[in-house]
Amino acid sequence: MLKRLLGMSLCCGLVLAVACAPAEEQAAEQAMEEAPAAMQMQLPDTTAAAVWSYLQQEDYRANWGMWPGKGKLYTGRDPHGALLTTYANAAALGALTGKAGSMPAGAIIVKENFMPDSSLAALTVMYKVDGYDPANNNWFWAKLGPAGGVQVEGRGQGCIACHAAQRANDFVFTSSLSQ
Numbered sequence: 001m002l003k004r005l006l007g008m009s010l011c012c013g014l015v016l017a018v019a020c021a022p023a024e025e026q027a028a029e030q031a032m033e034e035a036p037a038a039m040q041m042q043l044p045d046t047t048a049a050a051v052w053s054y055l056q057q058e059d060y061r062a063n064w065g066m067w068p069g070k071g072k073l074y075t076g077r078d079p080h081g082a083l084l085t086t087y088a089n090a091a092a093l094g095a096l097t098g099k100a101g102s103m104p105a106g107a108i109i110v111k112e113n114f115m116p117d118s119s120l121a122a123l124t125v126m127y128k129v130d131g132y133d134p135a136n137n138n139w140f141w142a143k144l145g146p147a148g149g150v151q152v153e154g155r156g157q158g159c160i161a162c163h164a165a166q167r168a169n170d171f172v173f174t175s176s177l178s179q
């Protein structure tokens with residue numbers, strides 16, 4: 001009797017295991033497919049260190065677009081350097097090409113600032129974060145050295161003071177967001 005019961009439960013276990021396997025495999029596969037997308041969507045905290053590691057993870061030079069109408073090493077003005085290359089993530093590019101009037105939360109602009117000899121001097125970053133600084137259109141500002149050393153981060157007063165001249169254009173200088 002005991003033997004039979006054991007045999008039955010073993011058998012049931014086997015049947016269950018076999019029946020369950022495909023569902024489990026499917027779930028595992030799905031989780032693996034979803035993981036990279038979920039990781040990409042995880043936007044950084046409002047610290048320059050988090051933004052820096054996010055930029056490395058995103059490999060922005062390879063995966064983001066350059067500012068519409070601007071190529072590599074275009075001529076910049078004071079204070080950003082002689083030569084500039086500016087990248088924008090999908091959210092920022094969408095607002096630029098769609099003439100949205102302003103950038104949405106999650107928009108990130110990375111401007112590489114070069115010396116006249118084309119060596120990289122610094123990265124200046126604008127990152128729009130919902131509710132971060134409502135008085136100044138919720139931009140998080142950062143200035144980083146070529147290897148990620150933090151020079152400015154947060155509600156950068158120097159950055160804001162100058163970029164506020166473009167308040168009507170969401171603090172953006174390089175092109176109009178509405179026309």
Ligand code: HEC
Nearest residue numbers: 076077080124125126141142143152158159162172173174
């Ligand atoms: C004295 C004025 C001034 C200050 C200060 C300044 N910027 Fe800018 N910024 C500009 C101008 C002008 C441009 C347009 C690019 C160019 O022609 O150099 C620009 C462009 C940018 C861009 C590209 C998007 C855009 O607005 O066109 C980013 C990103 C940026 N600045 C970040 C910063 C950060 C971060 C700081 C502070 C660490 C900062 N800026 C300080 C004047 C300034």
